[in-house]
Amino acid sequence: MIAGGTSTTTLTCPKCAFLLHPEALAPRGRTGLVDCPACRSVLHVALFPAFSAPPERVSTSSGERAVEGESVCFFHPEKRADITCDRCGRFLCALCDVPFAGRHICPACLDASKMPELNNQRVDWDKLAATVGWLPILLSPMCFPFFFLAFATGPGAIALALLKWRGEGSLVHGRRRWLSIFGIVGGLLQIGGLGFMAWAIFNSSTRG
Amino acid sequence: MAKKREYQKLASSRLGLAGIGSLWLGPDHLLLVSHTTAVERYRRWYLRDFQCLIARRNSARLIWNIVFGGAAFFCGSGAAACWFGALQNPGSVDYNVLIVFAIILGLPSLGAFILMLINSLLGPGCTVYLQTPSGLEKLSLPGRLGAFRKLVDRLDRSIQETQRQPATPAP
Numbered sequence: 001m002i003a004g005g006t007s008t009t010t011l012t013c014p015k016c017a018f019l020l021h022p023e024a025l026a027p028r029g030r031t032g033l034v035d036c037p038a039c040r041s042v043l044h045v046a047l048f049p050a051f052s053a054p055p056e057r058v059s060t061s062s063g064e065r066a067v068e069g070e071s072v073c074f075f076h077p078e079k080r081a082d083i084t085c086d087r088c089g090r091f092l093c094a095l096c097d098v099p100f101a102g103r104h105i106c107p108a109c110l111d112a113s114k115m116p117e118l119n120n121q122r123v124d125w126d127k128l129a130a131t132v133g134w135l136p137i138l139l140s141p142m143c144f145p146f147f148f149l150a151f152a153t154g155p156g157a158i159a160l161a162l163l164k165w166r167g168e169g170s171l172v173h174g175r176r177r178w179l180s181i182f183g184i185v186g187g188l189l190q191i192g193g194l195g196f197m198a199w200a201i202f203n204s205s206t207r208g
Numbered sequence: 209m210a211k212k213r214e215y216q217k218l219a220s221s222r223l224g225l226a227g228i229g230s231l232w233l234g235p236d237h238l239l240l241v242s243h244t245t246a247v248e249r250y251r252r253w254y255l256r257d258f259q260c261l262i263a264r265r266n267s268a269r270l271i272w273n274i275v276f277g278g279a280a281f282f283c284g285s286g287a288a289a290c291w292f293g294a295l296q297n298p299g300s301v302d303y304n305v306l307i308v309f310a311i312i313l314g315l316p317s318l319g320a321f322i323l324m325l326i327n328s329l330l331g332p333g334c335t336v337y338l339q340t341p342s343g344l345e346k347l348s349l350p351g352r353l354g355a356f357r358k359l360v361d362r363l364d365r366s367i368q369e370t371q372r373q374p375a376t377p378a379p
Contacts, residue, residue, distance in 0.1 A: 014262055015264060030357075048367050049371040050257065050371050051339075124248055127245070172239070
């Protein structure tokens, strides 16, 4: 059974949910201008073809039984295969077919570890190394106790930069290894600062 | 040869409750990135699903003008009072102190005034909503009407091309 039909998309005011008529939009470049008659909000609206297009046909079938000679679903050998997975090529029945971003994916491929576009979080190791390397240095003049964090943050920044040298970076900026190098420099400065302080204390105690 | 960037920046970064946000255009989707110190969080909307973008004018520009203008007024009044007080007591110890206070209050006043001018020049504020088959969602970016129009101009061609291509039909 296939579900689908004429477009039923409506345009409503985002503030008061009053139903607006797209025909009432006054053209202004690529957008249309309309005042909501209920709450008097001024709305700039940009409509796209999907607004007036009928909804995509979605199969609500669980799959038909396969007869001899027909291709069968990889996950349900008793059901007829209707489509192949766009990622791995496995045969899929209507039940196993998962429409995703205009493609058809099998349940096994629908996994964040296999499809990067399903990842919704990532650690930016380059930025973290730079932050750990330099934040205590910048905060120390304002609050001296921060300087003692250098026992952990100094070596920590260097370790982060080196251990995650081959790790993934920002999704949009990519790897920014100069930030990791910047973090290593900050870490070395922190260790150097601690060493200098230790030398100064030792020096003053031996003189005294 | 430089690797072609997969994402193009659409809207400049903005500080919000979830961290610093930025809007990017990918090959077939819009990406909202919220990042704190080192963790990036993503939200994607596929261009195929875009039905409409709505910008509702809000009072953000007015509110910030009141804040900056108030700060400029109060600091400026204090600086002016110190300045005139100094002029009435030339040569005294109070003169130097009052001049210093006038400078301390005058600089933030000037800064607040400049911020108020920039805020006014950026144009009216707006809240942007995206309508997809799953409903109406509020986008945290952009925050100005001018930036919204630029966003629509940049997205329009990509969306039209994507939505003209038929999706693989269901069996």
